[in-house]
Amino acid sequence: MLTADLLAVVASVVLVAAVVFSPAAAVRPLAVAVGLPFVLIVPGYALVSAVFPRAGEAAVGPISGTSWLARLGLSIIGSVVAVAVVSGVLDFTVWGFGRTPVMVGLCWSTLVTTAVAWYRRRRLPMAVQAGTTAGNVGTRLGEIIGSNLTGVLLTLVVVVAAAGAIGVVANESTDTGTxxxxxxxxxxxxxxxxxxxxxxxxxxxxxxxxxxxxxxxxxxxxxxxxxxxxxxxxxxxxxxxxxxxxxxxxxxxxxxxxxxxxxxxxxxxxxxxxxxxxxxxxxxxxxxxxxxxxxxxxxxxxx
Missing domain, CATH: 2.60.40.10 (Immunoglobulins)
Structure with a gap:
């Protein structure tokens, strides 16, 4: 079963939890360096993996790199949606809308969707599973960049826009961080x-x-x-x-x-x-x- 990407998602949740929910969070550059990439990509990737367990489903095309590039773009969009949904739900709970509750909600929702992705993927033949092995990670990155440079640049634009959108949530949540x-x-x-x-x-x-x-x-x-x-x-x-x-x-x-x-x-x-x-x-x-x-x-x- 191709699960290297899902294991990486779980590892990233553990890493973020170890930094954000510990005294290390007081080191702002470290918290941002670990937390921002997680919030931008990981929750959305877990969601996309749960919705599209089969390779090639995220985009129609003969090149596998196109599908992985589409997954990356959908992951960023999915992460923005995940942040908005988790924040909205928390606003109606006793915990309210804050940085710590949002991060806890994102971590738990990511683990749940990762479990769903693993379950749906394992029911498919390995030949059509959307994941990858640890040894093929570099190859996948090369396919994405080499096959569609324009698509990569557009994806980077989406990343910047998503970072701005999530930054608004972070600003609403922390308001100067005091x-x-x-x-x-x-x-x-x-x-x-x-x-x-x-x-x-x-x-x-x-x-x-x-x-x-x-x-x-x-x-x-x-x-x-x-x-x-x-x-x-x-x-x-x-x-x-x-x-x-x-x-x-x-x-x-x-x-x-x-x-x-x-x-x-x-x-x-x-x-x-x-x-x-x-x-x-x-x-x-x-x-x-x-x-x-x-x-x-x-x-x-x-x-």
Missing amino acids: VTEFYILGQNESGQLVAANYPSNLTAGEPVTVGVGVGTTRESGFEGRVVAAIERVTLDGETTRITESQPLGSFDVQVSAGERTLRRHTVQPSLLGERLRLTYRLYKSGADTPHRRVQIWVSVTQS
């Missing part, structure tokens, strides 16, 4: 704050306590304000519109470089309804737009 963590914690039976037991069914006027955490990079600290609200939202096409909102208080935060702070916050919502959004927004001092946002979905009923 805050690396902004999260909500639930409360267990003993009153400890944990990443579970999030409140979901609330009673109007009755207090409920959550934990709100803020963490910074090693380069700089953060000073600002956390603002809480419970919101009724509607989905208008691809836009989430706030139709009703109740402020639930705010508090100042000041975090030193490389440190984190965790604060308990008690709210008493009176806005009634199902699938309301309990939202916390983090503002930099003097800023009118939020630096980061996290949310959990709750229902509020009358007592």
Whole structure:
């Protein structure tokens, strides 16, 4: 079975996880050098491999290099789609839209699609499988470059455009990279704050306590304000519109470089309804737009 490319995908996930989710992530050039190529190509390649397990399916043509070049182009497009989908899904979860949750989501989705690709590929005769062996990697690269130089140049243009698109996501997620963590914690039976037991069914006027955490990079600290609200939202096409909102208080935060702070916050919502959004927004001092946002979905009923 031709699996060298899929093994390379798994190895790249392990490498990215080892760098991004460790103290090595503080070394920005290393994090970018490892993370950017991964985000640009690997999730999309795993997706393309799952959809097209047979050689030659990604492009019609007599030259194998054309098919591999088409796979590369589709991989870049697929990666942009994967980043957008993972980011959109996370925006409706308790983790919210941030660099770390997005990378975790990309790693897991890549492993899942790689498993699907492996399963679909192994059901085909080896002669028509889309993969390659470790010894043929250099040959495949030579075929791609030698057979269609114009196509390679156009693919590089797509890479640059995709890097810009993903850079927008990274900028939205990190916003100068000062805050690396902004999260909500639930409360267990003993009153400890944990990443579970999030409140979901609330009673109007009755207090409920959550934990709100803020963490910074090693380069700089953060000073600002956390603002809480419970919101009724509607989905208008691809836009989430706030139709009703109740402020639930705010508090100042000041975090030193490389440190984190965790604060308990008690709210008493009176806005009634199902699938309301309990939202916390983090503002930099003097800023009118939020630096980061996290949310959990709750229902509020009358007592």
